[in-house]
Amino acid sequence: MSDRFTLAATDGAARVGVVHTAHGDVPTPAFMPVGTKATVKTVDPGELRALGTTILLGNTYHLHFRPGEDLIAELGGLHHFMAWDGPILTDSGGFQVFSLRDTIARVDDDGVTFRSVYDGAPARFTPESVARCQTQLGSDIAMCLDICPSVDVGRAAVEEAVRRTTLWATRQRAAPRAEGQLLFGIAQGASDPELRRRSIAEVTELDFDGYALGGLAIGEERPLMFETTAWAADLLPLEKPRYFMGIGDPEGVLEVIERGVDMFDCVLPTRTARTGSALTWEGRLNLRNATFARDARPLDEGCTCPACTRFTRAYIRHLVNQQELLGLRLLSLHNLRFLLELTANTRAAIEEGRFPSYKAEALDRLAAATV
Numbered sequence: 312m313s314d315r316f317t318l319a320a321t322d323g324a325a326r327v328g329v330v331h332t333a334h335g336d337v338p339t340p341a342f343m344p345v346g347t348k349a350t351v352k353t354v355d356p357g358e359l360r361a362l363g364t365t366i367l368l369g370n371t372y373h374l375h376f377r378p379g380e381d382l383i384a385e386l387g388g389l390h391h392f393m394a395w396d397g398p399i400l401t402d403s404g405g406f407q408v409f410s411l412r413d414t415i416a417r418v419d420d421d422g423v424t425f426r427s428v429y430d431g432a433p434a435r436f437t438p439e440s441v442a443r444c445q446t447q448l449g450s451d452i453a454m455c456l457d458i459c460p461s462v463d464v465g466r467a468a469v470e471e472a473v474r475r476t477t478l479w480a481t482r483q484r485a486a487p488r489a490e491g492q493l494l495f496g497i498a499q500g501a502s503d504p505e506l507r508r509r510s511i512a513e514v515t516e517l518d519f520d521g522y523a524l525g526g527l528a529i530g531e532e533r534p535l536m537f538e539t540t541a542w543a544a545d546l547l548p549l550e551k552p553r554y555f556m557g558i559g560d561p562e563g564v565l566e567v568i569e570r571g572v573d574m575f576d577c578v579l580p581t582r583t584a585r586t587g588s589a590l591t592w593e594g595r596l597n598l599r600n601a602t603f604a605r606d607a608r609p610l611d612e613g614c615t616c617p618a619c620t621r622f623t624r625a626y627i628r629h630l631v632n633q634q635e636l637l638g639l640r641l642l643s644l645h646n647l648r649f650l651l652e653l654t655a656n657t658r659a660a661i662e663e664g665r666f667p668s669y670k671a672e673a674l675d676r677l678a679a680a681t682v
């Protein structure tokens with residue numbers, strides 16, 4: 312058993328545990344709200360805590376360019392800067408670089424050269440530079456720089472991504488980091504059985520504090536993604552936390568937890584909110600729909616969030632239609648609460664050995680007609 316992770320219970324492949332970080336314990340499974348630019352859009356850190364958030368994600372790419380890691384370090388580090396005293400995980404910035412494909416100038420064994428999405432200025436990330444950036448930010452969990460190939464590339468490109476991801480992980484592991492900062496390795500390999508196995512074998516050999524499955528949820532078919540997750544998670548060490556990068560729809564969350572994933576992140580709750588939609592046990596509600604004009608019910612019966620305990624669907628629909636900021640905020644608060652509560656309930660179900668029935672019932676309810 313690692314002193315950074317305690318595995319407390321299992322139910323099938325599903326797991327309950329605790330990740331121990333410098334800013335506190337994170338019970339798993341854990342959903343990590345995304346604070347791209349040192350803010351979870353429209354939501355105050357105190358509100359995040361009240362909603363049940365135990366760990367936030369920050370995006371190194373964006374913070375590197377605006378306002379810059381040195382400025383954040385000067386102002387006391389990311390926790391102090393954004394007034395969130397709980398655990399923070401920072402990604403490496405690699406995912407943004409490789410998903411903004413048109414901005415890439417060159418990838419070589421040493422790193423990647425690209426143009427900043429903000430002003431087109433030339434920039435370069437190497438394993439050492441992203442380690443330094445995350446050290447300056449002072450996150451509790453840092454991620455390795457990896458190469459996430461897009462879903463439409465051939466096997467040779469995936470193989471090259473696996474090779475460089477290992478090369479870079481080896482170098483980043485040797486780079487200095489913030490005191491107490493955990494470092495997670497990332498396995499690539501898409502859904503290719505041989506390449507994914509190779510990546511997992513090479514990255515776990517380096518002995519990181521936790522492991523992420525990268526290069527999934529990027530547009531491949533969902534059944535293939537879940538199938539890959541099942542056997543790939545099974546190849547990861549039992550005693551280390553496992554992070555699925557980029558999933559946050561309620562159904563997907565239940566599926567990856569069932570396959571042994573401990574942590575996951577997604578912008579979905581807040582992005583969905585900004586399109587005027589609510590995640591509920593009646594399916595996804597589009598508040599712009601005229602159906603809700605006179606609907607005096609809360610977004611979701613039984614939800615204890617600040618939106619559902621005070622406001623009607625009709626009022627929130629009015630706010631959304633008038634592009635009032637409060638509407639987006641209320642939907643963000645609700646959607647975050649929905650996913651955090653779903654995750655907490657899932658944790659309890661695993662602890663009590665009733666995860667399969669909990670999941671089946673939850674999927675049944677979520678499949679109800681979306682309005």
Ligand SMILES: [Zn+2]
Nearest residue numbers: 614616619645
């Ligand atoms: Zn609510």
